[in-house]
Amino acid sequence: MSTTATIDAMRTAAHTLRSGDTRDSLRAVQALQDALDATKAHLLCKLEESRDYELDGASSVxxxxRRELRLEPAQTRTAVRCAKTMRELPEVEEAAAAGSVRMEHLNLFAYGVKHIGHEMIRESAGWLLRVARTCEPSKLRAVMKELRQAVYPDSLDEAWIRGMDREDLKISPVPDGWHINGFLNQATGAKLKAALDALSKPSSIEDVRTPPQRRVDALDELLTSVLDNGLPSDKGIRPHLLVNVDVETLHNALTNQPNEGGKPAELVGFGPIGSQLLNYLGCIGDITPILTSGKDLPQAKILNVGRDHRLATPRQRKAITARQKGRCAAPGCTNTHLEIHHTTWWGNGGKTDIDELAGYCSRCHHLIHRGLLDVTPAHQQDTLLVA
Known part of the structure; x- marks a missing residue:
């Protein structure tokens, strides 16, 4: 790689900075920075091939x-890849040395050589460079993708299939909230984006929310609408947020009194929450008093149906969900979709009473009926023992 064009860019930048024209100075500085980035990439590639890094006791370039230039390994690898691409494409190398294209553009040319083919990129280098010289990297990226799709039309369906294979979505509680991580296929991602875009538009000229705030508010609005109207009930119970809290803690939160020594409320699936959040959820949600156990209490007669009904009632399902904090009763199992099981089997004379019912996920429930897990009622709670 010739350094003449880079040196010329240095002279131009020095001269322009003395002229006092801010716009010309910015253009010259950007061109110089891009030229120096290309030169640095060339020198890193040269260092890798000569292995002279070993003279300073380094095991790799x-x-x-990382030690001498404070570069992240990914930056170095990108620079070396771009330098090798410049060698294969002399026109691109010349433009890079003069500061006409940026490192991000060079990385996209490297993508094209790998995923489209050297010959096609070499033949198209002239008009691709025109795009790179006049547009930001995102435009060149779109052009490269269109070119790849034209050369390999089947790649679109292949990408869709690969996307489905990568599908994943994890929602994990962390101290400050929830961490969402995952990957959506093209169709599912497009649906989510379309919904968020429609709901996250500024409500008026006075809407001062940032774009991230609007997107989060849009997701909250979407989920609230779905939970209120869109999800089917499961044997009489519709999915909703559940908060388990005793009467005293709830009263203190709703009346803005300190909850001294009281047990904190628990947002099912997340964990303990503070009184201010409890106050907010109590303001927007329904409050349902639930008896979770108590065979000998008079109130239990409202929940217990004995042998009159085999299936648990909606009230019983709510009570069991609250008692188990929404989780499967099997020790160590954290699944949350519960099926109600008679601890003394119905066929053996069991009753549909609150203290003789427990919630298990589908997998654990199947294991019970296969005889692989044994359920033994113990002190108004169900203990699951391995058979």
């Missing part, structure tokens, strides 16, 4: 650059 990435280790040397």
């Amino acid at each position: 990435t280790n040397w650059a």
Whole structure:
């Protein structure tokens, strides 16, 4: 790679900075920075091939650059890849040395050589460079993708299939809230984006929310609507947020009194929550008093149906869900979709009473009926023992 064009860019930048024109100075500085990035990439590639990094006790060029230049390994690898691409494409190398294209553009040319083919990119280098010289990297990225789709039309369906294979969505509680991580296929991602875009538009000219705030508010609005109207009930119970809280803690939260020594409320699936959040949820939600156990209490007669009904009533399902904090009764199982099981089997004379019912996920429930797990009622709670 010739350094003449880079040196010329340095002279131009120095001269322009003395002229006092801010716009020209910015253009010259950007061109110089891009030229120097290309030169640095060339020198890193040269260092890798000569293995001179070993003279300073480094095991690789990435280790040397991290120690001597404070570069992340990914930056060094990208620079070396771009330098090798410039060698294969002389026109691109010349433009890079002059500061006409940025490192991000060079990385996209490297993508094209790998995923479209050297010959096609070499033949198209002229008009691709025109795009790179006049547009930001995102435009060149879109052009590269269109070119790849034209050369390999089947790649669109292949990408869709690969996306389905990568599908994943994890929602994990962390101290400050929830961490969402995952990957959606093209169709599912497009549906989510379309819904969030429609709901996250500024409500008026006075809407001062940031775009991230509007997106989060849109997701909250979407989920609230679905929970209120869109999800089918499961044997009389519709999915909703559940908060388990005793009467005293709830009263203190709703009346803004300190909850001294009281047990904190628990948001099912997340964990303990503070009084201010409890106050907010109590303001927007329904409050349902639930008896979770108590065979000998008069109130239990409202929940207990004995042998009159085999299936648990909606009230019993709510009570069991609250008692188990929404989780499967099997020790160590954290699944949340519960099926109600008679601890003394109905066929053996069991009753549909609150203290003789427990909630298990489908998998654990199947294991019970296969005889692989044995359920033994113990002190108004169900203990699951391995048979």
